[in-house]
Amino acid sequence: MKDQIKVNLGENSYSVIWQDLILSLKKDIEKFTEGRKTAVITNTKIYGIYKKEINNLFKNSLLIILPDGEKTKRIKTIEEISEKLLKENFNRDSLLIAFGGGVIGDITGFAASIYARGISFVQVPTTLLAMVDSSVGGKTGVNLSQGKNMAGTFYQPKAVFICCEFLKTLPKREINCGLAEAVKSALIMNKVFFSFLEKNVENILNKNINIMNLLSKESVLVKAAVVEKDEKENLLRGILNLGHTLAHAIESWYNYKYINHGEAVSIGLSFAAFFSYRQGILEEKKYHRIIDILTNLKLNKNISNLPGQKKPKAEELLELMKKDKKNKKEEIYFVMLKDIGQYLLPKPVESKKLFLALKEFYKL
Numbered sequence: 001m002k003d004q005i006k007v008n009l010g011e012n013s014y015s016v017i018w019q020d021l022i023l024s025l026k027k028d029i030e031k032f033t034e035g036r037k038t039a040v041i042t043n044t045k046i047y048g049i050y051k052k053e054i055n056n057l058f059k060n061s062l063l064i065i066l067p068d069g070e071k072t073k074r075i076k077t078i079e080e081i082s083e084k085l086l087k088e089n090f091n092r093d094s095l096l097i098a099f100g101g102g103v104i105g106d107i108t109g110f111a112a113s114i115y116a117r118g119i120s121f122v123q124v125p126t127t128l129l130a131m132v133d134s135s136v137g138g139k140t141g142v143n144l145s146q147g148k149n150m151a152g153t154f155y156q157p158k159a160v161f162i163c164c165e166f167l168k169t170l171p172k173r174e175i176n177c178g179l180a181e182a183v184k185s186a187l188i189m190n191k192v193f194f195s196f197l198e199k200n201v202e203n204i205l206n207k208n209i210n211i212m213n214l215l216s217k218e219s220v221l222v223k224a225a226v227v228e229k230d231e232k233e234n235l236l237r238g239i240l241n242l243g244h245t246l247a248h249a250i251e252s253w254y255n256y257k258y259i260n261h262g263e264a265v266s267i268g269l270s271f272a273a274f275f276s277y278r279q280g281i282l283e284e285k286k287y288h289r290i291i292d293i294l295t296n297l298k299l300n301k302n303i304s305n306l307p308g309q310k311k312p313k314a315e316e317l318l319e320l321m322k323k324d325k326k327n328k329k330e331e332i333y334f335v336m337l338k339d340i341g342q343y344l345l346p347k348p349v350e351s352k353k354l355f356l357a358l359k360e361f362y363k364l
């Protein structure tokens with residue numbers, strides 16, 4: 001399958017291109033690399049698995065191999081990359097290629113946005129999360145010691161190349177992170193996509209390539225539709241945060257260890273569905289369908305089965321939820337669902353209501 005979606009953002013528009021085989025990406029990528037100085041940014045783990053493919057796809061490129069993991073997502077890395085580029089005389093016409101998951105994508109996008117006041121970059125996502133979410137939309141960034149993703153830019157790639165063959169080597173835990181974001185996309189905007197997920201559980205769990213192509217395509221369509229209307233997160237883009245208010249609190253409570261972003265998101269989705277139902281906005285049977293898809297895809301649904309002896313208390317999670325910069329004193333911005341495939345715009349919710357729902361949710 002070769003397929004394309006255009007993300008329409010005026011002069012920042014770009015295509016997302018699918019190929020079934022990694023080596024088939026070569027021709028498409030060469031259209032961007034030809035005659036240009038190019039650097040490929042990846043990490044030790046991905047290079048260990050895909051050395052042959054990287055050498056084949058990017059023959060004359062500078063290779064920048066970073067340590068694996070979220071801890072690399074910091075300002076120091078951006079400085080090191082920029083120094084390397086300068087040493088090799090990279091200029092405004094040069095190109096960066098992000099070859100990896102969300103961490104590599106966020107770092108590469110950020111470096112591209114500031115080096116020489118901005119150079120081009122393209123994304124080759126190798127995790128499901130990056131395919132369905134982070135490689136599209138133009139958010140780039142790194143973590144500060146006091147806050148995740150607190151330094152960054154909005155900077156769109158020139159193209160995104162998706163190939164689900166990469167998923168063959170991706171561990172189940174990482175697949176789950178992408179699946180949680182795909183379920184989120186279906187929930188906010190596309191009930192047909194949601195039914196597709198329900199019907200294809202086995203194929204998804206087996207990473208069937210045609211099904212994963214469709215799953216990533218539908219997710220990108222949702223993200224593109226939202227970003228096209230609200231590139232820089234005024235209000236609408238906030239719907240992509242369905243499930244994320246609680247997810248961010250859980251990740252923060254665990255100090256970004258032991259639990260991955262997507263794992264926290266699937267719990268957050270189940271809570272957002274529960275809260276929408278408890279507020280009388282979402283029908284009970286729809287809430288159960290949401291819980292069922294999370295169960296069938298083997299995703300986390302509750303806080304009570306999280307790792308570790310100690311678990312976050314409802315009070316602690318509420319305090320962390322309040323920390324989001326958009327919140328006012330006793331209200332928390334929260335995204336609810338009217339229906340499967342129908343969001344409610346983010347709106348302030350009384351923190352007391354969330355607290356009571358959290359207490360109840362814990363016991364489910």
Ligand SMILES: NC(=O)c1ccc[n+]([C@@H]2O[C@H](COP(=O)([O-])OP(=O)(O)OC[C@H]3O[C@@H](n4cnc5c(N)ncnc54)[C@H](O)[C@@H]3O)[C@@H](O)[C@H]2O)c1
Binds near residue numbers: 070103127166
């Ligand atoms: N920019 C955005 O809009 C956006 C959206 C969501 C998340 N993010 C960011 O994305 C990051 C999470 O991304 P992620 O989940 O892709 O994590 P990641 O980039 O850390 O990748 C997860 C793990 O999988 C490994 N890996 C990557 N591709 C592989 C493959 N094909 N086979 C085997 N192993 C592979 C990586 O080396 C890593 O160990 C976070 O930093 C988050 O803040 C950004």
Ligand SMILES: [Zn+2]
Binds near residue numbers: 133181244261265
């Ligand atoms: Zn997310």
